[in-house]
Structure formats: structure tokens, C-alpha cells
Amino acid sequence: MRNALLFILMLLSACDQQPTLERLGGPTMGSSYSIQYVRNPGGPAPDQVREAVETILHGIDAYYSTYRDDSVVSRFNQLPANQCLTIPQDMLELVTFGQHLADVSEGAFDLSVEPLLNLWGFGPQARQEQVPDPQALALARQRVGYRHLHIDGERLCKDVALELDFNSIAAGHAVDLIAERLRAMGIDSFVAEATGELQAAGRKPDGSPWRIALELPREDRQIARQVIAIDGLSVSTSGDYRNYFEDNGRRYSHIFDARLGRPVAHGLAAVTVLDRSALIADGYSTLLLILGPERGWDFAVAHGIAAVLVTRVEGGFVSRSTPGFQRVLKGG
Structure with a gap:
């Protein structure tokens, strides 16, 4: 037993x-x-x-959430043109990778598409899904472009009032x-x-x-x-x-x-x-x-x-x- x-x-x-x-x-x-x-x-x-x-x-x-007003990316997006924001190293690395993808695709990929997403109805500030008015689209495109974004040490800077989206x-x-x-x-x-x-x-x-x-x-x-x-x-x-x-x-x-x-x-x-x-x-x-x-x-x-x-x-x-x-x- x-x-x-x-x-x-x-x-x-x-x-x-x-x-x-x-x-x-x-x-x-x-x-x-x-x-x-x-x-x-x-x-x-x-x-x-x-x-x-x-x-x-x-x-x-x-x-990275654009649905939070207090996120780092939202604070950067709220800045006017010709402003910089000190951002975490983690985000600097993602921006660097995003800029690389933009370079190799000749600008087809671009982290600064947030104004377009909102205009077409896919972003956090969108009102409805719709084909936008040509004039509104032209204005939004003035705020898009990876060449308007650059890194200065630990700061992220923009030449125009662009807005970033990291969802990709x-x-x-x-x-x-x-x-x-x-x-x-x-x-x-x-x-x-x-x-x-x-x-x-x-x-x-x-x-x-x-x-x-x-x-x-x-x-x-x-x-x-x-x-x-x-x-x-x-x-x-x-x-x-x-x-x-x-x-x-x-x-x-x-x-x-x-x-x-x-x-x-x-x-x-x-x-x-x-x-x-x-x-x-x-x-x-x-x-x-x-x-x-x-x-x-x-x-x-x-x-x-x-x-x-x-x-x-x-x-x-x-x-x-x-x-x-x-x-x-x-x-x-």
C-alpha cells in the first residue's frame, strides 16, 4: 500500500x-x-x-494613439508649423524607420497622412466617409509630405502643420x-x-x-x-x-x-x-x-x-x- x-x-x-x-x-x-x-x-x-x-x-x-489628446503623437500633431517636440527614443526609432520607407518608396508610404485620413473619413477627426471636395483635398495635401519632417537630436520637427499617423x-x-x-x-x-x-x-x-x-x-x-x-x-x-x-x-x-x-x-x-x-x-x-x-x-x-x-x-x-x-x- x-x-x-x-x-x-x-x-x-x-x-x-x-x-x-x-x-x-x-x-x-x-x-x-x-x-x-x-x-x-x-x-x-x-x-x-x-x-x-x-x-x-x-x-x-x-x-502613438491619435484617439488620445494627451498621447505624444497627438501633442506633436497639435503643434503649428516650424515647431519641434522632444520625443522618446522609441518614437524616434519609429520615425526613422517610417522615413526610410518613405525614401525607398519615393513618398508613396508616408507617416504624415493623418490630414488625408481625416478628410476621407478614416481618421480620428473624421466626420463621415466621403470623397472630399477638390479644394479641401488640395489644402490637406499642403500639410502632407515626409520631407517636411526632420529629427533634430531628441526633437522631432516639422516645416508645415503636418500630422503623423503610426497605425501602419x-x-x-x-x-x-x-x-x-x-x-x-x-x-x-x-x-x-x-x-x-x-x-x-x-x-x-x-x-x-x-x-x-x-x-x-x-x-x-x-x-x-x-x-x-x-x-x-x-x-x-x-x-x-x-x-x-x-x-x-x-x-x-x-x-x-x-x-x-x-x-x-x-x-x-x-x-x-x-x-x-x-x-x-x-x-x-x-x-x-x-x-x-x-x-x-x-x-x-x-x-x-x-x-x-x-x-x-x-x-x-x-x-x-x-x-x-x-x-x-x-x-x-
């Missing part, structure tokens, strides 16, 4: 030492976040992970910060996701890989087009099907070409990018979507970007993967 009891206690103890899969999530940035991670014996409990993750997300909101890269940046924090807590197997941007590392408790479903856009819903196994990679998908309106039979999405002052008007519906950095994947998925099916494809191939481009055609969609995408999936 004693031996049997000892055996049962040993068995229960062994079970307690097995890794477990933990899940948590909540609202963030007008959408949601979710974390799955493998908790090893003695590893951090979900409440500890939740506190660490939400501290990061609250910081992102305090820096802030979520990817948040995922990178969360992944870094998870690793610092001793968690090396996880999927961290915020507003659809995600990063995965390691494996599940049973040793199987994390599998991510890539979206295929449809007019009524999104469905899984391809399921891929990833480890140490981030995935970002940008699409024109998530936020748009129609006017006189034409479709206007929230994806803007800053050079033209209006939503893109080509057939590229969605772009997925893989990269080790969620920030880089987030930024380039938006940039390629802005450039369109031909220029986006050429840019992705020329720069070795691992991407899938999904284009509208009569009767449905056609997708094609860059050589970089195939190489990454094969572990190259």
Missing part, C-alpha cells in the same frame, strides 16, 4: 513538471491582442505575462517589444499577436510547430488560403478589404498613396510579409500594398522581401509568392 501511494505521488509530481500551453488576451488599439506560450515548470503564470504585455501595450497607446507600423513594433519581453521572462516558445500582426517562436508542448493561417480576402469574409509553420518569424498582412467605403460604384480603402492624396486604386487586395521583425513585416506589407501589383512585386523581388501578393481578377483572386517567401518557408 505504501509503495502504491508513493508511486501515485511520483506520477502526480511528474505530471506537475510537464510544460503547459497558456493562453491570454484582451482589447488593444481598437482591436485585440492574444498570447499563447509554453509555460515550463516554475515559469511565469498567465497573470504575470498579462501584466507585462499590457504594460507594453499601454505604453504604445500613450505614445505601431502594432508590429508592439509585437517586437512583447516578444522581447517574453524572452526576458524565460519564455522561448510563444505566439504573440496584436491587431493581427504576430510573431512566433519555438514549438508547442507536444513538439509540433506553431501553424499560422494566411488570409485570402473575399468580399464577404476572410478565409484561410495557406497554413504555414513558423519559428522565429513575424507575419504581417495588410489588406484593402478591412476598412473601406463605396461611392458611386467605386471602392475607397484606408490605404493611401500620399503622393496622390487619395486611396490606392489598383487591383492589389492584400499583402503578407514574413520577417524576423514584426515592425519590418508590418511596414513593408503596407508599402507593397500601396505600390500595387506590378510595382509592389518588382520592389519585393528586388529587395529580397518574403511576400505573398493577392490581386483581384475577374471572378476572384490570384496570389503569387516571391522567391524570398519560398526561401524563408524552406528555412533558407
